[in-house]
Amino acid sequence: MLAVTADDHRAAGPVAVLANPTAGRGRHRGLLPRVLDGLATAGRPVELLTAHTPAEAEAACRAAVAAGASALVAVGGDGTVHQALQVVAGTAVPFGPVPAGTGNDFAADTGFPADPLAAVEVIAAALRAGRTHPVDLARMSTAGGADRWYGAVLAAGFDAIVNERANRMRWPRGPRRYDLAILVELARLRPRRYTLRLDGTEHHVDAVLIAVGNCASYGGGMRICPAADPTDGLLDVVVGGRFDRRTLIRVKPRIYAGTHVAHPLVRSYRARTVEVAAEGITTYADGERSLDLPVRITAVPGAVRLLR
Template sequence: MLAVTADARAPRVPPAGGPVAVLANPGAGRGRHREVLPEVLRRLRDTRRPVRLLAADTAAAAEQACRAALADGIGALVAVGGDGTVHRAVQALAGTPVPLGVVPAGTGNDFAAGTGFPADPLAAADAIAGALRADRSRAVDLARMTGPAGATRWYGGVLAAGFDAIVNERANRMRRPRGPRRYDLAILVELARLRPRRYTLRLDGEPLELDAVLVAVGNCASYGGGMRVCPAADPTDGLLDVVIGGRFDRRALIRARPRIYRGTHVEHPLVSSHRARTVELTAEGITTYADGERALDLPVTVTAVPGALRLLR
């Protein structure tokens, strides 16, 4: 594996007709799309571009493989998997002109849906191949998170910083049961412990302090496989959508949860919505999740970065 040079992230024009790197997660979607990878690779190779499959067996290795491929001069990167796979690719590509293609093959494919890739993996591969042949890409925004010590993460979808993040943290600490039942059990455990927490926000410098059980900061509209938590979010408007669920009790939260799939929860009297370019967010004892992946502990500053990522669309 190549070492990443100091200027690997520096903007530079990708080589015309340069190699296409493919980052694939064979376990995405619990393996149900494993068989599509050979066909995706075939369709990409039909563009007459060299195609390189990146080897990575952990999330950290996936990020390193993407950074190394970028330093080696790839012309494009294709992520085959869900939002977690895309999240790893974005850490390398943010702020560079090297475009990303997304083949949605995961449990949650919210970024792909929010940015217009076809839901069918092979249809998405065809769309990406067409963009490669035409040397076509378009820019979308990303969100950049920064912690107090300077740690930085990028995300394309939604940052969860409330009950949803707490449930994810609980589920990730549990060893049993396996599969989706672990997440369901984590919801039950955290519902029993539900309490509003004190949040302090600054939205483009304007202070906001309140008690809440849900705080989401969206570049795109949905997370969790179609839950439209920030239904008005647009990844091309240069803004972040902030949706806050206030002092919900257990019963009210359970009743409101199905409305998130439709995006109508924002009409609830305990829910408020805001838009800002920069969001400063503080609360005690919260580890955030971005694109469904464990991210930074609060406090964080989230900034919308217009046109930070190019997509093969």
């Protein structure tokens, strides 16, 4: 009689699926049955997880992995991916993102098709073949012991401040709330003093924008860290210096093409470990509210095994 190892049990376990029905303002809601059917072609059971809040989503993923899930799939945008990454990061459990959100930057920058059903085909084929592809993640920590992972970009400047303002507002609803938050924060725009430590080397900068990228893009295709490569074991740091309102408005559209880094007020760095400190900033990682500064961010090579 053959012995059955823990790895054998894991390989035979279900594919756990975390789905956000409100991602992308619900435009892909009707695709979920086809997503589940497509994943089932890999020949493994498929288990749809139930969650109504981000905390419940992470808890459901942890419970599924602890129970022996053979893989975790996130159907949604970068926020849904972010929740799933907290569970699979640093483990051998493979992960597949199905891009169905407003922003799908991690999936796009790690080689998945933009079409959700095409991404499902890629994931199912990888499951059948037992094939995974390791990519890096960024690990954040604070002196108080808080710890988070992210896959795409950490924002710690103007964009993070706008997100924080929008999240505090109760009116208006929908995208207009974010637009109004931009106008309010543009009126209050001022450079802030940051301390950066890049692999131990200290820099003091006055800046309105700080981004630390494992991948190139955030915000649904804005290439804020255009040279970032999630397989090089490094983080890319982009610093937008003493921009005034008019200059920032003029330069910001260039972020979609990544050409903003040629502006004389922009500086780019690369490091394995990045420490960022400033007063009164709450960071946003993968578009999700994250840790208050100061934070330490470390590139962790091969921290997640992608199904592609």
